[in-house]
Each structure stands twice: as structure tokens, then as C-alpha cells.
Amino acid sequence: MKVLIVDDDLISLRKLEWLVKSLGHETITAQNGEEAWQIWKDQGPRMLITDWIMPKVSGPSLCEKIRNSEGRQYTYIIIVTTKRNTHDLIEAINAGADNFISKPYSKEELSAKITSGQRIVDLESRDMIIFAISKLAESRDVETGNHLERIRYYSKILAQHLHKKQKYDGQVDHSFIDNIFLTSPLHDIGKIGIPDHILLKPDRLDDEEFAIMKTHTIIGHETLIATANKDLKADYLKMSASIALSHHEKYDGSGYPHGLKGEEIPLPARIVALADVYDALVSKRVYKTSYPHDISKSIILKGNKTHFDPTIVEAFLACEDQFIEVSNLYKDH
Ligand SMILES: [Fe+2]
Ligand SMILES: [Fe+2]
Missing domain, CATH: 3.40.50.2300 (Response regulator)
Structure with missing residues (x-):
């Protein structure tokens, strides 16, 4: 030093x-x-x-x-x-x-x-390296801009709200909040392993391509869990692996890769799932324009209990203003 x-x-x-x-x-x-x-x-x-x-x-x-x-x-x-x-x-x-x-x-x-x-x-360097790796993975993707910054703040806001609930006593503590802030940007790290003609395809993916696309969850998990196994004390690595694996699972069991249901889906992944979808809704993407907060909110509400955990949806409703604030603060230009 x-x-x-x-x-x-x-x-x-x-x-x-x-x-x-x-x-x-x-x-x-x-x-x-x-x-x-x-x-x-x-x-x-x-x-x-x-x-x-x-x-x-x-x-x-x-x-x-x-x-x-x-x-x-x-x-x-x-x-x-x-x-x-x-x-x-x-x-x-x-x-x-x-x-x-x-x-x-x-x-x-x-x-x-x-x-x-x-x-x-050292902790600060670690945080910067994690973010740099996430950015590197994202640089191949169409979801660029400040998506990673926004997702980590949305996730943190939701976790902070759950921290106040008795139900999550002992599960959502300060280190949980710090860890989700640190590791949520790694959710799509597995996209590194997806070929360009699928990852960057502007049209709808066909069934075979979509099946390959879905494997970004498994690839991300394998990479991160291998690192987590090298340092068993690093809780944040285990959390990052579970987020990478399960952020596309849905509460009713219709998601991927494993069709997990309800609380079988790890809590950090249930949180990031809502944060990720909300951000996709309010942001402009190649395949869609940006939706205003109210429309995005109604789409999230439609997914209550099917796509999203109702407790997380409740937290989202309680923290709407903070979501709007983050999306304005980290707007893409
Ligand atoms: Fe993903
Ligand atoms: Fe994402």
C-alpha cells in the first residue's frame, strides 16, 4: 500500500x-x-x-x-x-x-x-473490483447505462424495508443489506458465456436461442460458487451466486432455471427479481420505450404472487418514492 x-x-x-x-x-x-x-x-x-x-x-x-x-x-x-x-x-x-x-x-x-x-x-478495492467485473459483463449486453447502479439501489431500498419487519429478524440484517448492494450488480454475469448472435439479437429469440439465453443463470452461478467455495467466510459470494442462479425464478414456480416456488427461491433473488424487472420497465431498451412509473407499477402489481413475492411487492409499494428518486438520479442519457 x-x-x-x-x-x-x-x-x-x-x-x-x-x-x-x-x-x-x-x-x-x-x-x-x-x-x-x-x-x-x-x-x-x-x-x-x-x-x-x-x-x-x-x-x-x-x-x-x-x-x-x-x-x-x-x-x-x-x-x-x-x-x-x-x-x-x-x-x-x-x-x-x-x-x-x-x-x-x-x-x-x-x-x-x-x-x-x-x-x-482492501474492502473498498474489493467492492470496486466486483463492480468492474459486473460492468465488464454488462458491456457486451444491451442493458447498459446505469442499470447496475440502479439495481443495487433498488435492491438495497427493498432490503432496508424488510429489515424493519419482524418476519425477517435475523435474516435481513446490516450485512445482508451491504451484501445485496455489493452483489446485485453481478446478477447477469453469466451472460459472458452467451454467444453474441443470441445476446445481441434485436428480434425475439426462438425457442432454441431462448433455452441458451436461460443458461446465463447457471453459468453465473457456477462461476461465483466456485469462488465462494475458495473462501467459505465470504457470505457475499454465496449471496451473489444465489442471485445469479435464481433472479429469473417466479413466485408461482413458472420461472427458470429450476422452476422454484415461493420461499424456495432465495430471498436475495426474490428482491433482485423485482428490482430488475422494475428497471427494465422504466428504462428504454432496444425492444421497448421507457414506461412511466405508474404504468410500471401497475405491471409489477399484476405480477404480485405470480411473478413476485407479495412481501417484496408490499415493500416496493412502501418505498415507491425512493424508487422514483433512484431512477431519476441514475437516468440514462
Ligand atoms: Fe438475467
Ligand atoms: Fe439486469
């Missing part, structure tokens, strides 16, 4: 640099806030360890500057300080610091703080 270290005191700076290097990280150093700010803009280090008190730009103001101009990539910030009172620490957290280390500190303490920061940075 690339770590930017800032301290106006050269001895402290060299000591810190030596320690961070000895922990196996690449370092860049700066002797004041301004120089650090330039380096941060040019090189985008994933971690910043900064002194608090420095002339001109202090540690907290450097944090603030970074937080105000951060794009998608997060910089984990540790402030080195002799200050210990709560008021000061709150000020630094408000400015955007993630962690503190008080002088004098030991190598072990520094190492622990860097490791906890690295965990966060």
Missing part, C-alpha cells in the same frame, strides 16, 4: 517513514500540509499519516481538504498527535480523520492502526 507521511519535524518524519517501510509499505513523504496536498492530488495514496500541528495547513485542515475533494477512492487518514482531550479528537474526526496515534507510540501500535486502515482500503 502507498502511504503518504507528513510531518514538519524532519526527525519524526524519518522515524515514521522507517517504521512504515519496515512494515512492508511504500512511502512518500512531505514536510508540510501544502506539499502533502499536491502529492495527494498527483499520486492518490490509499493512506495518509499526518502530524496534527504544522505551519499553514494543519493535519485536520489537510483532512478536510482531502475529504471535500475525494472521488470514488477512499484515503484512510491517521493523525499523529500529543493531544488527548475529547474535544480535540472530535474536531479531528469531524475534519475527516479515521484514526489517531498518540506520541510517543510503539511500532506495534502503529502497525495495528495501519492494519485496521488497510482492512478498510
Whole structure:
């Protein structure tokens, strides 16, 4: 990991640099806030360890500057300080610091703080890689634009609503919500394995072609479950595999690939099924124009208990306004 270290005191700076290097990280150093700010803009280090008190730009103001101009990539910030009172620490957290280390500190303490920061940075990289893979699969498809962004928000909104229901106690918790947000964009990853003349065919697919098209669910599942089996602790991979396999199942058993019925269909797949169909309805596709929310809603309602789980439809009705908001916010141009 690339770590930017800032301290106006050269001895402290060299000591810190030596320690961070000895922990196996690449370092860049700066002797004041301004120089650090330039380096941060040019090189985008994933971690910043900064002194608090420095002339001109202090540690907290450097944090603030970074937080105000951060794009998608997060910089984990540790402030080195002799200050210990709560008021000061709150000020630094408000400015955007993630962690503190008080002088004098030991190598072990520094190492622990860097490791906890690295965990966060790694999680973010994981999330970006998952999204990049989804995008790559989608780039061959006709459903492009912001479909993946919208689907992850619709799914999250539905899951957040179910979280409030007693029925889903213990099943829909915060990690379920995070996982569905993370993995719903992978639902069609199996389309990578579908030949172009079928995937991109502008006309209706014949029976044989449709049978091949349906296998995107199995292909996606096989790919993701193979990865999930390599890391048994990664719940999100198991969830992504079940979504890929079952997002075309229907509540009455008439869907594919296995004709699962009702609650035999994994809950995340029942959620993504509604999110995916709603998005197809309100978006323009090669074979159809975009429908307004009210028409799309009436089509969803027609599918209540046949295509969709009634509990999910109920959640959709309760969160309509949020759906409209997301579809406007991530409109395709
Ligand atoms: Fe699909
Ligand atoms: Fe989709």
C-alpha cells in the first residue's frame, strides 16, 4: 500500500517513514500540509499519516481538504498527535480523520492502526473490483447505462424495508443489506458465456436461442460458487451466486432455471427479481420505450404472487418514492 507521511519535524518524519517501510509499505513523504496536498492530488495514496500541528495547513485542515475533494477512492487518514482531550479528537474526526496515534507510540501500535486502515482500503478495492467485473459483463449486453447502479439501489431500498419487519429478524440484517448492494450488480454475469448472435439479437429469440439465453443463470452461478467455495467466510459470494442462479425464478414456480416456488427461491433473488424487472420497465431498451412509473407499477402489481413475492411487492409499494428518486438520479442519457 502507498502511504503518504507528513510531518514538519524532519526527525519524526524519518522515524515514521522507517517504521512504515519496515512494515512492508511504500512511502512518500512531505514536510508540510501544502506539499502533502499536491502529492495527494498527483499520486492518490490509499493512506495518509499526518502530524496534527504544522505551519499553514494543519493535519485536520489537510483532512478536510482531502475529504471535500475525494472521488470514488477512499484515503484512510491517521493523525499523529500529543493531544488527548475529547474535544480535540472530535474536531479531528469531524475534519475527516479515521484514526489517531498518540506520541510517543510503539511500532506495534502503529502497525495495528495501519492494519485496521488497510482492512478498510482492501474492502473498498474489493467492492470496486466486483463492480468492474459486473460492468465488464454488462458491456457486451444491451442493458447498459446505469442499470447496475440502479439495481443495487433498488435492491438495497427493498432490503432496508424488510429489515424493519419482524418476519425477517435475523435474516435481513446490516450485512445482508451491504451484501445485496455489493452483489446485485453481478446478477447477469453469466451472460459472458452467451454467444453474441443470441445476446445481441434485436428480434425475439426462438425457442432454441431462448433455452441458451436461460443458461446465463447457471453459468453465473457456477462461476461465483466456485469462488465462494475458495473462501467459505465470504457470505457475499454465496449471496451473489444465489442471485445469479435464481433472479429469473417466479413466485408461482413458472420461472427458470429450476422452476422454484415461493420461499424456495432465495430471498436475495426474490428482491433482485423485482428490482430488475422494475428497471427494465422504466428504462428504454432496444425492444421497448421507457414506461412511466405508474404504468410500471401497475405491471409489477399484476405480477404480485405470480411473478413476485407479495412481501417484496408490499415493500416496493412502501418505498415507491425512493424508487422514483433512484431512477431519476441514475437516468440514462
Ligand atoms: Fe438475467
Ligand atoms: Fe439486469
